[in-house]
Amino acid sequence: MHLVRFDDSRLGAVVGDEVVDITHVVPESTPADGRMRALINAWPSVRDAAEQAVTAGVTVTALADVTLLAPLDAPTKIVAAPVNYRDHTAEMVDLVGEQLIETYKGFLKAPSSMIGPDMLIRLPLPDRRTDYEGELGLVIGRPARSVSRADALDYVFGYMPLLDMTIRGDEDRSFRKSADTFTPVGPGIITADEIPDPAGLSLRLWLNDELRQDANTADLVWDVPMLIEAYSRVMTLQTGDVIATGTPAGVGEVHPGDRIRLSIEHLPELEMHVEPA
Ligand code: MN
Numbered sequence: 001m002h003l004v005r006f007d008d009s010r011l012g013a014v015v016g017d018e019v020v021d022i023t024h025v026v027p028e029s030t031p032a033d034g035r036m037r038a039l040i041n042a043w044p045s046v047r048d049a050a051e052q053a054v055t056a057g058v059t060v061t062a063l064a065d066v067t068l069l070a071p072l073d074a075p076t077k078i079v080a081a082p083v084n085y086r087d088h089t090a091e092m093v094d095l096v097g098e099q100l101i102e103t104y105k106g107f108l109k110a111p112s113s114m115i116g117p118d119m120l121i122r123l124p125l126p127d128r129r130t131d132y133e134g135e136l137g138l139v140i141g142r143p144a145r146s147v148s149r150a151d152a153l154d155y156v157f158g159y160m161p162l163l164d165m166t167i168r169g170d171e172d173r174s175f176r177k178s179a180d181t182f183t184p185v186g187p188g189i190i191t192a193d194e195i196p197d198p199a200g201l202s203l204r205l206w207l208n209d210e211l212r213q214d215a216n217t218a219d220l221v222w223d224v225p226m227l228i229e230a231y232s233r234v235m236t237l238q239t240g241d242v243i244a245t246g247t248p249a250g251v252g253e254v255h256p257g258d259r260i261r262l263s264i265e266h267l268p269e270l271e272m273h274v275e276p277a
Contacts, residue, residue, distance in 0.1 A: 084246025133247035134205035137162030215248030
């Protein structure tokens, strides 16, 4: 299922170019900003109701007529993988020297940096180089603590395109990647049952219609199960937490007014605009 959050934090399932309102499958008392997490928590028991709503198609709106929010309300954390494709590791050598995921393992992005497709990316330090990084994002479906690689995919709720916007420079990654608007995600989450194996997904990113990144998640250094094993060993991954799996070669800088398009196989395309000057 393709799940979105829209307008005043309503929950929807996308079918073609329409969205079916499925807000009613979570308790009415759920705070608006907690609805997606509530849906994920209850998914095994509310999935049938959601599917029935889709089949009935009672409350349907054209996708073009709604405002899409980041599909997740604030996660407790966004854990991100640095230099997780060999070809990106190689291209970064000139810029920052050799770095390996085996050394750096992971970093945190502020949850407040997350935005949906109908918001703009803003460049807080316009005199500094700011890059796009196209990534496969995954959403954790239930608390994961010391999960083995073999069991890891059981803890994934779904997948979504994710941009890890980055100011280049000497500051800590958490500072350079946590600016407001620096984690665009969506437009929706595709539930994991539709993607049994997150390895082997093609990933392409265009900047103003010029193809800049063209890769496959089969080339991840640490694949999705390994990332979950490594991160859940030291921190409990909570329901609705997000993992950014890393970016392949082809990162580059953005400027005011630019348009970024990220297309990952089996996922809805994420298109974002950088705020004009
Ligand atoms: Mn990244």
